[in-house]
Amino acid sequence: MIADRARQAAAAAALVGCLLAAHGTAAADAAAGARLSAARCASCHSSTETIHSTVPLLEGQPKAYFIAQWRAFRERKRTAPVMVNLAGELSEKDVADLAEHYAALAPPPAALASGSDTGRALADRLRCAACHGSALRGTHAGAARLAGQKVQYTTWSLQLMRSGTRSHGTAAKPDPLLADLSNAEIESLAAHLASLR
Template identity: 30%
Template sequence: MSKPFPHRLVHLVRLFATAGLAFSTHAAVAQQAVVPDTITQRVMACTVCHGKEGRAGSDGYYPRIAGKPAGYLYNQLVNFRDGKRTYPVMTAMLDNMPDAYLREIAQYFSDQHPPYPPPQPSQSNPAELERGRILVHEGDKAKGIPACIACHGAKLTGTAPAIPGLIGLPRDYLLGQIGAWKIGTRHAAQPDCMAHIVQKMSTADISAATAWLSEQHVPADASPTPTLTVKLPLECGKLSP
């Protein structure tokens, strides 16, 4: 009686040979499919979290980076790389990137202008929203808090080269970043004007300002103000003229 083993062995050899041929064909096709070396292709790692074109989502965790001033985006990339801002994923991605490449990434996202989503209601009461509006447009002289528009522009869409916009962002994100300055886990170039301002704001002030900002519609032209035209209300890194 013939032994079954040799026949099974021949069958397995044929299967492996067929699989090997298929793998070789796939590898040859893969070699021909060259990934384009473009900035759009290279920043796809960023869009996994920040959304297509950097538009982000409404979850409040990853911010919109599209359309922000290139200088601001560059500063944040440097801060993550150098440890002034702490988020392990960002630090790991940026650890070995040179300044020139970070500027290229920043400029790419600054040039993107996808549409903004509609604002989400904050569920705040009218009194809180009015307090927020006053803080944003007038500040609080008694507390030494300047108006947000004094730095972030009359439209609150930011000021080139390095001051970001404040509208079009979820309230949770705004609360998270102001809170980080409040407890000292976020830093900017000295003198750190935001850290100085936030220390003068009460919890109620922060809640009111973020509530009002998050409910504002973004104007049709959401571009940052081209340049600083007035002296900032206090020294702020290298931004003051």
């Protein structure tokens, strides 16, 4: 009798699990993400025009990083007005679809980005690969892809992190790792990162 009840309880639990799965969040849809990207994101984020030089490329960003940034805008931990408004309009499903779409893409070739020994040495000294992955393409744990990112966007972001205006992972604000870097060093590092694929 106890065994029968245990089997019935297990069967009921399995049924509830199946029902929750059926009514829970659907799997991300890259095609839906592509449509949403074309309508809402690509005109700025996929652009390599000078006017968009401080808008990051999203191509190749890991899904966890993409979703974390959307949440930061939604919760106003990051404050770009356009993104705060857009983050409030997008559903969790929309963001999952966009993340799926962008994670499958590669950044476009950088027209003027050429790495330097100085930038490469800085990336090694700062141990960027320890958090951002051996090829600096980001991680499933949520670290950003640095390889192929726009030079001016990366330069601007690192300067914000150095000053403490923007967080750098779990580092203190301002980030002591970046505190002693000059603007010229930051630009060399950004150019090196942009040259990677």
